[in-house]
Amino acid sequence: MRIHSAVLIIGLCLGKAYAQNYAESKVSAYALPEVLKAANGKIIRNKASWEKTRRPEILRLFENNVYGEMPKDYEDIKFVVTNDEPMAMEGKAHLKEVAITVSRLGKTVAIHLTLFIPNNRKGPSPAFLLINNRPPGNTQASRETKSEFWPAEMLISSGYAIAAFHVADAAPDKKEEYMNRALQLYPEQLTKDNGMKAVGTWAWAASRVMDYFKTDKDIDFKKVAVVGHSRGGKAALWAGAQDQRFAMVIANCSGNTGAALSRRKFGETVKVINTNFPHWFATSYKQYNDNENTLPVDQHMLISLIAPRPVYTTNATKDLWADPKGSYLSLINAEPVYALYGKHSALTAEPPAINDAIINSAIGYHNREGIHDMTAFDWANFIRFANFHKHE
Numbered sequence: 001m002r003i004h005s006a007v008l009i010i011g012l013c014l015g016k017a018y019a020q021n022y023a024e025s026k027v028s029a030y031a032l033p034e035v036l037k038a039a040n041g042k043i044i045r046n047k048a049s050w051e052k053t054r055r056p057e058i059l060r061l062f063e064n065n066v067y068g069e070m071p072k073d074y075e076d077i078k079f080v081v082t083n084d085e086p087m088a089m090e091g092k093a094h095l096k097e098v099a100i101t102v103s104r105l106g107k108t109v110a111i112h113l114t115l116f117i118p119n120n121r122k123g124p125s126p127a128f129l130l131i132n133n134r135p136p137g138n139t140q141a142s143r144e145t146k147s148e149f150w151p152a153e154m155l156i157s158s159g160y161a162i163a164a165f166h167v168a169d170a171a172p173d174k175k176e177e178y179m180n181r182a183l184q185l186y187p188e189q190l191t192k193d194n195g196m197k198a199v200g201t202w203a204w205a206a207s208r209v210m211d212y213f214k215t216d217k218d219i220d221f222k223k224v225a226v227v228g229h230s231r232g233g234k235a236a237l238w239a240g241a242q243d244q245r246f247a248m249v250i251a252n253c254s255g256n257t258g259a260a261l262s263r264r265k266f267g268e269t270v271k272v273i274n275t276n277f278p279h280w281f282a283t284s285y286k287q288y289n290d291n292e293n294t295l296p297v298d299q300h301m302l303i304s305l306i307a308p309r310p311v312y313t314t315n316a317t318k319d320l321w322a323d324p325k326g327s328y329l330s331l332i333n334a335e336p337v338y339a340l341y342g343k344h345s346a347l348t349a350e351p352p353a354i355n356d357a358i359i360n361s362a363i364g365y366h367n368r369e370g371i372h373d374m375t376a377f378d379w380a381n382f383i384r385f386a387n388f389h390k391h392e
Ligand code: GTR
Pocket: 133, 229, 230, 231, 232, 254, 255, 256, 268, 273
């Protein structure tokens, strides 16, 4: 009985705290850092100075203050196809399971890639790569269980290759264990304030898959979209910002330190995410706990780093924790950088109606009815978005 009342009281308190956190009226006024104003005060007016000055500046700010450095060197990388089934999915797809083995300083890490390529195709296939943060069963090669989180059959019948690796191969998603895989190759990262942690390492691993794709003649290396959900979405955005070989970036319900603006402090905040997941972002990011207004960046600048490449983000109506409005505002505030490249954005001033997708646009978006998840509805729109951009 006593326990019940305690639970009730805690529940009511939490409910109240969340209700306050979810009130638009509680969002205080904030000023976003200007994406087109360089550190020396000069206003960026064309893509040449964006690429030469401002883009590298912003990339460094994110490395030093949010995601940590992105090491690019390694001594060796090997690709071994461990399973090859040319007639998988009842003959519709070629399945390849590939061990991507990376070595540095005498240490080795293996990223296991599952890849289905449509057999009904002319030439190399465009591909989607999922950074899988959910149980590995979601991206099963055997297809005994099928999950909407990675609807491989749907992608294959739409003419796209579909690939996935599991985040635990690169960095286990636990504060006591994240350092035990790929970070063993980069021990210097573990001692720096701006060293990469789990989310950075997942993005690093996505880039190693690109290294593999470059060698696979069945894949159109110039047409690879990196996809992630939630924490995987944060990693997908960071991967796409860092590695311009990704032609498209898709972040589903990515929320705080993903697509959502930090300064709104709506739903999950920097302090909450750093406290609950101390192993995700650089140690230096913790100085912004309850101190978002001093961040030299906000998340619209992360979206900007993806320009001119198409970017698509989503939210879900019952996932206020991920701040749908703040994610949409992030996209709107990245538009000036896409404009430098003459890229058309069809974003409307207000977010589109629930379940209405903005597809014919360099920056795409939908807010799906429902909970925090990645569903067949989300994927159907990713495919529409990729189809729209296919011939660019
Ligand atoms: C939550 C976290 C979010 C998001 C989510 C997920 O607990 O607060 O930032 O990453 O997990 O990955 O599903």
